[in-house]
Amino acid sequence: MNDTLKNHATLAEKFNRDIPRVDWHDKTLWFVREKRDKAANQIPDWEKLRETASQIKNNVLSNLHDYLVEFENNAQQNGITVHWASTPKEHNEIVHRIIQQHGVEHIVKSKSMLTEECGLNEYLEHQGIEVVDTDLGERIVQLAGEPPSHIVLPCIHWKKEEIGELFHQHLGTPKGNADPQFLTSAARAHLREHFLHSKVAITGVNFAVAETGEFVVCTNEGNADLGVQLADVHIACMGIEKIIPQRKHLGIFLRLLARSATGQPITTYSSHFQKPRAGQEMHIVLVDNGRSERLGSEDFRNALKCIRCGACFNTCPVYRRSGGHSYHTAVAGPIGSILAPALDMEKNADLPFASTLCGSCTNVCPVKIDIHDQLYKWRQVLVKNGHVTRGKKFSMMSMRFLLSHSSLYNFSGTLGRWVMRNLPSLVNNKFNPWYKQREMPQAPAQSFRSWYLKNKQHGK
Amino acid sequence: MNIGLFIPCYVDQFYPHVAIATLQLLEKSGLKVSYPLQQTCCGQPMANSGFEHLTNPCSTNFIENFSTFDYIVCPSGSCTLHIKDHLHDEKHPVEAASIRKKVYELTEFLTDVIQLKKIKARFPHKVGLHQSCHGQRGLKLSQMSELVAPAFSKPESLLQMVNGLELVTLDRKDECCGFGGTFCVNEEAVSVKMGKDRVADHIRQGVDYITGGDMSCLMHLDGILRRQKSSVKTIHIAEILNAG
């Protein structure tokens, strides 16, 4: 394991140096989790909905080839141009080519985790094209030069006073004004100009329907719609796993998506794009980037069912107290921790360990991804592939030796307790991470086994 | 009914009184209980760290110690879950499968198998219940707050039978305490923060004791409480059910 790589524990420790901020971050996200609970509880059939969504997604994964072909055919018949990209690089080049064909140097983009995954903004900026993220939260982190810290709430780690200062610097709002209403209207005016002057608009895709060749984009702000309806060219970027079989299945997924994400009954806008308007070009870029390979893994393919609602982020006690950037990957949180190692095992070997395996993520997941079980399985894969420190490997090997010999185990237990009682400084010191903020357990004179031998002679 | 007492290694070493309370509690119910002396550890610390492939000797040892019992009872949801989910042994597949079915966490054994309806215990204190995630979400000892489903709680129903005990309602019913096995040292900062928040929730409700079915969570919370010089104590649920 390379020690120079970014590491969740180290980044989380930094985040935890400002405890009031951690408390604020935790409470804000817990509030969203509570809204989700309230929304879910208003639907008596909630668990059945999750099960149905999960089964539909299982069907999609098992028949993805045919659904992709069906979708492509129908989309083409609808007048949409379909592109295929194996890699992020290919995706970025396709998008760039379309932009070039229109001689444009300035585009707007609404939220798309896929383009984050592919590093599209960076790529296009290198080509001299200005990309303006139009989701308010994404625009905030973009102005700040940061990636989003949450897939649904991109700037959930920013305080309004900091946003006020950021807007003062970049948009010229009065210094010291941190009123969300005021700041939002300033952003509205600023972004309206970009909407009006962009000939190309990029969006993500929430669902693509094989049966009809249409795709659905959900936003609350209406930024995706304003962007594409004012542009001559609409480019929609999606991972190949976003396909669903039939239009009626949207009923299942749209009932789950916003309730799971923010506790809203539905997003403000659920736009179904079936055909370009007269004179408009509509493109879809279908991206693989390792998905087809993951489809072959029984243990990990379920992660492809994800609908990017972010519920597992909000409920995760570790995410809430470590912040999205501690995951150092486009998709953070529990789902990111099972997606990222498949993309780069070495860089993301720490992420499956950034969890207590509490299982709350699995329970909130609207499509029933076994997230915490996959975290456990990733740990096994990472260790087998050598992504583990030598110290850890040594301690595990020793533990195995100790625990497979009961006499050794009993001896070392006795020894350990004796040390803790008589030489506590050997244990209670700064090299022991347990002791930094916690007392060690108080070691008793005898183990249960010794007590049992003395008091219960009928023991074998 | 022949019962094998499965005592987690760290309980054996650090919390013998919890094991004693468990044994006495089961014996009070008229059960024949024995403690196989060669038991060590279920292997969970290794498996959760990604070294499941190293746990074979632990599994073999576990099977050798426990395969003859009708039931195996353990005062830990976490260790029970590990056996239930991950006990495999190529040499003894039948025994392993049988053990996976007959291993029970203490409170589920009391409520589901012997269906305890009355407990002669007295514990006149204000108590908060911290449910271990492995016990609750893994073994489903209580309904999980994420699901839209009827409420129930096996440990709570037992605590309600204890004379004088006042059970508080927590702000976050089933939030993880942050122990998480090796997580508690590998992710020290977040682990401690989670523990502090968990402790604070109990303190806000004015508890005298934090109880639960897993000493691992309680060891972590106790370490924080003692560092804070708090008067709040931790106590395993077996000790409360066996009190007075």
Add this chain to the structure above:
Amino acid sequence: MGSREKILAAVKTNQPPLSPLPSNWQGSKHTTNLKEQFIQTVTNIGGLVIEVNSVEEIIPAVKDKFPETTRIVNLLESPKPTGASLGDPHEFENVTIAIMQGQLGVAENGAVWLTDKQMGDRVLPYICENLVLVMKSTEIVPTLHEAYERIGSSDYGLGTFLAGPSKTADIEQSLVLGAHGPKSLMVYLLP
């Protein structure tokens, strides 16, 4: 081999054995008053529902509500917006009120379904400052399942569920109406 063939071949090789689609959704029976539930839900998500007896009442009522209005686009009589040079959506930038028909409403989430046939120009429901939707109260269905049953396999260029005014809570989870699209949304319900 191009990427298309490469991806499709890999998908075909790696996809698991066919897992069947679940049977058609059969939800719990809905006993609530759909109109009441719809009105309540739209209100909860920042919109406003006003019941009227006839379509004639709507324009005066809207003008009454927005006395300062400079540009109204009313699509109730004809789906062709007037006063705009054809085909350029930028023409609608200064529309203060757009009035158009909704096809159906969903009681459970307060959304109204409409397609580009009702929008005049696709940009209108998004670019106007205030959006007024008009629909019959008999067109309210309990949930999205019934809504999609009604939509069926109908053909459109753009179809959308609109639920309340444009909104954001990106700044510290404070809800602000009018992020980019309409700052207000009213639904006039006809009998």
